[in-house]
Amino acid sequence: MGERMVHEEEKLEGFETRILGIKDEIAREEFTAKLTRIRKEIRELRNGLDLLDKVQGAVSEGQKELADEVQEKNIKEGEQVQNNLDSPNQIDRRRRLGTCGLDNKSCSTGVFASGHSMSADMIRRYSRQLLVPAFGVSGQEKLSKSSVLVVGMGGLGSPVALYLAASGVGKLGLVDNDVVELSNLHRQIIHTEGFIGQTKVSSAVSACLGVNSSLKVKEYGNGLNAANAVQIISQYDVVVDATDNLPTRYIINDACVATGKPLVSGAALGLEGQLTVYNHKNGPCYRCLFPTPQPVSTRQRCSDNGVLGVVPGIIGAFQALEAIKLASGVGETLNSRMLLLDALSTRIHMVRLRGRNSECVSCGDAPQILASNLWEYDYERFTQSTLSEEEPKPQNLIAKEDRVSAEELQKYLESGKAYVLLDVRDPHEYAISSLSNSLNIPLSSLKEKLPVLRSALLDSSGKLVNGDHSVQTEQLVEDDRRGWFRMSGRRIN
Amino acid sequence: MKLTLEFGGGLELLFGSVKIHKVDVPPPEGETKITVKHLLFWIRNNLLKERPEMFLKEKSVRPGVLVLINDCDWELCGMTEAVLEEKDSVVFISTLHGG
Ligand SMILES: [Zn+2]
Numbered sequence: 001m002g003e004r005m006v007h008e009e010e011k012l013e014g015f016e017t018r019i020l021g022i023k024d025e026i027a028r029e030e031f032t033a034k035l036t037r038i039r040k041e042i043r044e045l046r047n048g049l050d051l052l053d054k055v056q057g058a059v060s061e062g063q064k065e066l067a068d069e070v071q072e073k074n075i076k077e078g079e080q081v082q083n084n085l086d087s088p089n090q091i092d093r094r095r096r097l098g099t100c101g102l103d104n105k106s107c108s109t110g111v112f113a114s115g116h117s118m119s120a121d122m123i124r125r126y127s128r129q130l131l132v133p134a135f136g137v138s139g140q141e142k143l144s145k146s147s148v149l150v151v152g153m154g155g156l157g158s159p160v161a162l163y164l165a166a167s168g169v170g171k172l173g174l175v176d177n178d179v180v181e182l183s184n185l186h187r188q189i190i191h192t193e194g195f196i197g198q199t200k201v202s203s204a205v206s207a208c209l210g211v212n213s214s215l216k217v218k219e220y221g222n223g224l225n226a227a228n229a230v231q232i233i234s235q236y237d238v239v240v241d242a243t244d245n246l247p248t249r250y251i252i253n254d255a256c257v258a259t260g261k262p263l264v265s266g267a268a269l270g271l272e273g274q275l276t277v278y279n280h281k282n283g284p285c286y287r288c289l290f291p292t293p294q295p296v297s298t299r300q301r302c303s304d305n306g307v308l309g310v311v312p313g314i315i316g317a318f319q320a321l322e323a324i325k326l327a328s329g330v331g332e333t334l335n336s337r338m339l340l341l342d343a344l345s346t347r348i349h350m351v352r353l354r355g356r357n358s359e360c361v362s363c364g365d366a367p368q369i370l371a372s373n374l375w376e377y378d379y380e381r382f383t384q385s386t387l388s389e390e391e392p393k394p395q396n397l398i399a400k401e402d403r404v405s406a407e408e409l410q411k412y413l414e415s416g417k418a419y420v421l422l423d424v425r426d427p428h429e430y431a432i433s434s435l436s437n438s439l440n441i442p443l444s445s446l447k448e449k450l451p452v453l454r455s456a457l458l459d460s461s462g463k464l465v466n467g468d469h470s471v472q473t474e475q476l477v478e479d480d481r482r483g484w485f486r487m488s489g490r491r492i493n
Numbered sequence: 494m495k496l497t498l499e500f501g502g503g504l505e506l507l508f509g510s511v512k513i514h515k516v517d518v519p520p521p522e523g524e525t526k527i528t529v530k531h532l533l534f535w536i537r538n539n540l541l542k543e544r545p546e547m548f549l550k551e552k553s554v555r556p557g558v559l560v561l562i563n564d565c566d567w568e569l570c571g572m573t574e575a576v577l578e579e580k581d582s583v584v585f586i587s588t589l590h591g592g
């Protein structure tokens with residue numbers, strides 16, 4: 001009985017082993033079949049995707065040509081995560097199309113839907129800006145729907161226009177009535193040698209479109225004046241003052257206040273720069289700060305006082321930044337604050353400014369200058385200067401008979417008679433060019449250096465080098481306009 | 494009272510082309526306080542080298558000059574009546590127009 005039981009048990013175990021073997025076999029077969037099916041499905045999927053690729057490839061032929069290395073690298077960085085989800089073909093497609101992996105039309109409904117209105121071209125072009133968290137897609141979209149007017153295509157306006165064009169502002173207006181000159185090129189970097197003699201606006205438009213052909217740009221070659229300011233400025237969201245003269249600065253300010261536009265104001269001279277945003281968030285306007293124009297005699301101009309090219313470049317770049325922030329609604333702008341740059345020692349002062357003046361004739365509670373009457377305001381009379389950086393007529397020159405003309409001087413020098421030619425300009429001006437055998441004593445130090453002049457005038461015997469021609473050092477005449485002193489080389493016959 | 498004065502925007506040309514001046518300004522006779530008005534007089538009599546009309550007009554600075562006390566617009570501190578304190582910084586800067 002016991003033996004039989006053992007035998008039966010062994011038989012049973014044998015059955016069980018066989019059954020398990022069969023089960024395994026069935027499972028393996030089922031698994032293999034499943035695998036084959038899955039492989040087949042994958043193959044079909046791939047074929048389908050290849051077909052899709054071909055169709056899309058034909059559609060986005062032009063886009064593919066524009067694909068660049070930058071984009072390639074950008075996608076690779078973000079690829080890692082997506083790799084787990086997508087077939088190699090999908091990855092490849094996304095790489096060619098742009099960041100979200102779907103073309104424009106399907107983007108809003110697809111897996112990578114973003115709801116924005118940017119084309120694949122825009123995403124590619126502005127990708128580095130889109131990656132800035134504080135700016136991003138919403139900043140770029142607002143910027144691309146905004147318009148900025150830049151008044152002045154000089155040292156400040158050059159970087160402003162270029163950066164705004166490059167960054168993708170919706171509409172750019174450029175104002176200037178000047179032509180490009182050789183002496184502009186050291187700082188007005190938007191212009192090139194080929195444009196010398198042509199208008200600055202046409203040169204600037206060409207440069208901006210060269211950077212971004214998708215830009216909408218409008219040129220105003222007649223400059224800004226009281227008659228056209230309100231009409232032009234009212235068409236823009238943000239205004240940049242990159243001009244070089246006082247009356248235009250007041251016109252731009254008043255027109256911005258009258259039409260409610262924020263004004264990004266910059267200035268540069270020598271090795272100094274200033275920057276602020278007027279008429280924004282209850283901050284002051286230009287008139288709040290400077291209700292009375294600076295006296296004519298105290299003003300300095302680039303053409304008199306010089307300017308290191310990079311200084312307006314820095315301030316202009318800052319202006320572009322403020323304009324981009326205003327247009328995109330991103331960040332904090334410079335309203336009620338002013339940036340002062342001392343480029344010589346690389347120091348920046350950030351200064352807190354007064355608020356809006358309720359009695360200001362432009363932005364006050366009872367303004368006198370309005371959109372309706374701005375055109376009749378006499379800005380040239382108010383500032384006592386013309387609407388250009390052009391040299392105004394000197395007001396207080398010495399009498400003609402007290403002057404020596406260049407021809408007269410040459411004749412005299414050639415006559416062989418003894419003379420002392422005194423040049424009272426500053427040493428850096430004298431170093432640029434001077435007449436040979438001249439004596440340079442800057443006017444500011446003339447009084448203390450009179451003995452030097454006296455000894456130059458006397459020959460070895462102690463007599464005047466030329467008895468009948470000499471210089472009267474007392475004849476100091478102030479040139480009212482520039483606040484400079486000039487000296488007459490008066491003859492005493 | 495020890496003050497740091499700074500001139501910019503071309504105003505430094507009136508002060509021997511030196512931008513930063515560390516000065517010690519005595520208060521007016523019989524007083525202990527120094528107002529900006531007093532400082533302006535002191536600058537004209539002690540520091541200004543030439544052409545005072547380029548810096549001052551009547552009893553204040555000429556139009557187009559911003560005055561900053563410790564980097565703050567003097568309009569916010571009482572203008573010529575603003576009272577200065579030891580080690581204050583006063584910046585006089587002429588507005589620029591160039592571009
Ligand atoms: Zn105002």
